[in-house]
Amino acid sequence: MNRTMQTPSGRRRSISDPLSVALQPPPNESQAEREGRLRQENDAKKRSDNIDKMLRETDRRNRKKKTIKVLLLGQSESGKSTTLKQFQLLHTPAAFNSERIAWRFVIYLNLLRSVRRILDAILPDADAGHGGADDDEYLDPSEAAPILISANGHAPSAAAARDSGSAAHLERYIRALSPLFAVEARLLQQLSDPEDNVDKEATHLPGQSSAPPAMQHGLPDAAAGPAAYPPLPPPPHANEADALSRIVIPAGSRSLPNSPVSSGEPTVRTTSNWKKAFALGKPKSEYSGEVEGWWADRNDPVHTINHCAPYISQLWRDRLVRQRLHEKRIRLEESSGFYLDEIDRITAKMYIPTNDDVLRARLKTTGVTEHSFTLANSDFRGVEWKIYDVGGARHQRHAWAPYFDDVNAIIFLAPISAFDQVLAEDPRTNRVQDSLQLWKDVVANKLLGTVNIVLFLNKCDLLKEKLNNGVRLRHYISKYEGHNDYQSVYQYFYNKFGAIHQQYTPNKERELYIHETSVIDTRSTKTIIMTVRDIILQGNLRNTALI
Ligand SMILES: Nc1nc2c(ncn2[C@@H]2O[C@H](COP(=O)(O)OP(=O)(O)OP(=O)(O)O)[C@@H](O)[C@H]2O)c(=O)[nH]1
Numbered sequence: 001m002n003r004t005m006q007t008p009s010g011r012r013r014s015i016s017d018p019l020s021v022a023l024q025p026p027p028n029e030s031q032a033e034r035e036g037r038l039r040q041e042n043d044a045k046k047r048s049d050n051i052d053k054m055l056r057e058t059d060r061r062n063r064k065k066k067t068i069k070v071l072l073l074g075q076s077e078s079g080k081s082t083t084l085k086q087f088q089l090l091h092t093p094a095a096f097n098s099e100r101i102a103w104r105f106v107i108y109l110n111l112l113r114s115v116r117r118i119l120d121a122i123l124p125d126a127d128a129g130h131g132g133a134d135d136d137e138y139l140d141p142s143e144a145a146p147i148l149i150s151a152n153g154h155a156p157s158a159a160a161a162r163d164s165g166s167a168a169h170l171e172r173y174i175r176a177l178s179p180l181f182a183v184e185a186r187l188l189q190q191l192s193d194p195e196d197n198v199d200k201e202a203t204h205l206p207g208q209s210s211a212p213p214a215m216q217h218g219l220p221d222a223a224a225g226p227a228a229y230p231p232l233p234p235p236p237h238a239n240e241a242d243a244l245s246r247i248v249i250p251a252g253s254r255s256l257p258n259s260p261v262s263s264g265e266p267t268v269r270t271t272s273n274w275k276k277a278f279a280l281g282k283p284k285s286e287y288s289g290e291v292e293g294w295w296a297d298r299n300d301p302v303h304t305i306n307h308c309a310p311y312i313s314q315l316w317r318d319r320l321v322r323q324r325l326h327e328k329r330i331r332l333e334e335s336s337g338f339y340l341d342e343i344d345r346i347t348a349k350m351y352i353p354t355n356d357d358v359l360r361a362r363l364k365t366t367g368v369t370e371h372s373f374t375l376a377n378s379d380f381r382g383v384e385w386k387i388y389d390v391g392g393a394r395h396q397r398h399a400w401a402p403y404f405d406d407v408n409a410i411i412f413l414a415p416i417s418a419f420d421q422v423l424a425e426d427p428r429t430n431r432v433q434d435s436l437q438l439w440k441d442v443v444a445n446k447l448l449g450t451v452n453i454v455l456f457l458n459k460c461d462l463l464k465e466k467l468n469n470g471v472r473l474r475h476y477i478s479k480y481e482g483h484n485d486y487q488s489v490y491q492y493f494y495n496k497f498g499a500i501h502q503q504y505t506p507n508k509e510r511e512l513y514i515h516e517t518s519v520i521d522t523r524s525t526k527t528i529i530m531t532v533r534d535i536i537l538q539g540n541l542r543n544t545a546l547i
């Protein structure tokens with residue numbers, strides 16, 4: 001049976017333990033020896049306690065300073081910035097709210113881009129420039145891939161558009177909406193960084209025209225269209241026409257004024273303080289940071305946009321326009337920054353973007369954006385998170401590598417709805433193919449061998465919609481032999497991305513976490529972000545042997 005003894009530190013030790021035996025006082029210890037020994041033992045205990053305290057303190061300080069760096073990767077339009085917005089909404093809602101009003105301008109630009117896409121499509125003889133050939137959407141990189149959906153090999157029928165009555169009818173929209181081009185040019189100029197915008201081309205705006213004054217204000221020419229078509233609505237506030245731009249499109253014109261950026265996509269350098277520049281006025285509410293009063297400013301773009309709203313609305317609902325878009329296989333509903341179904345709300349004078357509006361706004365990233373936060377209610381209080389959002393277009397990817405050195409986790413976004421689309425920067429490359437290649441490069445990277453990787457198979461909402469609309473995966477991926485329903489297609493992509501990781505990762509121990517996401521959906525994304533946060537934290541702590 002083991003006996004026990006009490007040490008000076010109060011711990012009980014078994015005397016069968018050799019250390020305990022060695023610590024036992026000599027059997028014939030004198031009183032003086034005993035006092036000396038106890039003094040020594042007490043001193044040793046004090047030193048030991050001090051070391052324990054220092055270690056605890058160092059541990060606490062280390063934890064406090066611990067930073068977890070997460071890199072968002074994926075091709076352009078995969079949803080990286082949208083994911084970052086979701087992190088902001090969850091962790092720094094006050095900052096998100098204070099920036100809300102600045103997004104109004106990006107949303108206007110997105111709306112105007114949709115209008116431009118439609119007008120481009122309905123221009124008289126717009127097919128002429130294409131020589132009436134088969135679909136060649138992918139031949140012109142300036143044709144934004146996310147909007148133009150891949151061809152199915154049939155030449156579009158332009159019979160209806162060649163009808164002269166319908167052409168005149170469609171032309172009237174172009175004239176009625178021409179004031180919007182000046183607004184678009186002005187907003188793009190304000191938002192874009194001229195040094196940074198590689199897409200930039202000369203702004204080309206027609207000068208004053210000899211068109212009748214009514215047309216100069218974008219008012220419809222009632223006599224121009226055949227009676228079979230409903231007349232365009234009268235301007236809602238004719239007295240505001242003065243504030244409208246004077247850019248006009250001459251009748252019969254075959255081109256629109258160029259967008260100041262060739263891709264028509266607003267881009268902003270991440271270092272530029274565009275949100276502040278567009279914040280306008282002083283915040284009114286401490287909670288929302290929302291401001292009021294811009295509608296009193298006659299120069300605010302809302303006046304022109306609001307004035308043109310009924311025409312935009314009619315354009316979007318027009319049977320002939322829809323037919324033209326259908327012939328050209330343009331599905332604006334599936335494109336980024338689509339607001340045409342909510343024109344009245346978006347163009348209202350006192351419009352303030354909702355969370356969903358901000359999440360759906362499209363602003364291409366150049367450079368790198370950093371977002372930091374600490375978790376307030378967590379066992380791991382004091383851990384600082386830094387999320388890095390990068391540009392995903394090909395010419396932006398060189399900026400990723402410097403972050404590989406000390407990143408702790410990667411969230412890779414692959415928009416699997418894009419199986420029928422091509423890259424805007426390279427119209428010969430299918431977007432899912434590009435995602436798979438990029439994924440392979442990331443998972444095979446040796447520098448990232450110990451980094452936690454989370455994969456978001458994103459834009460699942462659009463994937464569902466696309467498959468429901470009858471778009472067939474087999475048409476674009478000939479090897480696919482499964483059914484064309486959502487579950488089968490999702491599983492196919494799940495397996496494909498998973499297999500690449502398994503095959504190419506330099507770290508066979510690494511666990512891969514795959515999530516089915518639609519990152520514009522706040523509720524589901526919030527849950528996913530919280531799960532991912534815990535996975536990353538635990539993985540990282542395990543790596544650094546903190547637990
Ligand atoms: N319907 C739908 N739209 C999405 C989803 N994720 C992102 N989007 C939209 O797609 C567009 C592009 O998303 P971004 O987050 O800007 O893409 P990005 O990866 O940051 O693109 P770059 O900055 O060019 O690298 C935005 O208009 C988003 O609102 C999604 O899951 N579903």
Ligand SMILES: [Mg+2]
Nearest residue numbers: 080081364365
């Ligand atoms: Mg981005």
